Amino acid sequence: MRFLVRDRLLGIGEDYWIEDQHGDKAFLVDGKAMRLRDTFELKDRQGHVLISIHKKMLALRDTMVLERDGETLATIRHKRLSLLRNHYRVALADGTELDVSGKILDREFAIEYDDELLAQISRRWLHVRETYGVDIVRDDADPTLLIAVAVCVIHLAEKERED
Template identity: 85%
Template structure:
């Protein structure tokens, strides 16, 4: 299943739609401006909040937290020793860990679980500027969670680079 993300250049506070491979609106990323920390909501086309995404305050390293229905779902932070490529660890509350690695700022990276590919994020085959694809490889994967992870690691990488 493929999704297309058309990023806004202005950053936090902007809302943008994520479309499926048929061009239908699948998810809305609703950036909440004027907050002390980065906050997003991932909504379905009817406006229901599926996932809340927020920056964790008072953390030693930049950390983003994903919640579903008010309950913690995952915590995302950069791995300590990742010299050549960006590596992020996604710790799910059930004890599962996902690995995100690649060129985050170039929008060329992958999300894996225990060495198995879950999603590929790429703008390689897209000609539209500031657009990238999220290809969910596994049929049983949660697309909303993988898109939320994608939003988080891009936000963390942009903050690290000084893009906020």
């Protein structure tokens, strides 16, 4: 399953659509302006909130929290820094962890669980400028969660670059 994201310099308060492989609107990323912390909502086409994303206020390192129906779904934080690749750890509420690694700012990275590829984020196979794809590889993977993770780590990487 493949989704297309029209990339732009995202700021808090900016909204943008994520399209499915047929060009139909699938998810809305709704950036919330005028908040004390970075906040986004991933919504379906009807406007129902699927996942809320917000920055954790009291944390040593930038940390984002994903919530579904008011319950914490995952916590995302920077894992380690190398010159060529970024690494983020996604700690799911059930105790499992996902690993996100690659060139986040270049939109070339992967989301893995236990060394198994769940999703590939890339600009390589797209010819439309300023667009990247989220290719969900496993059929049993939660596309909403993986898209929220991709949005989140890109936001964290861009904030790091600004700092």
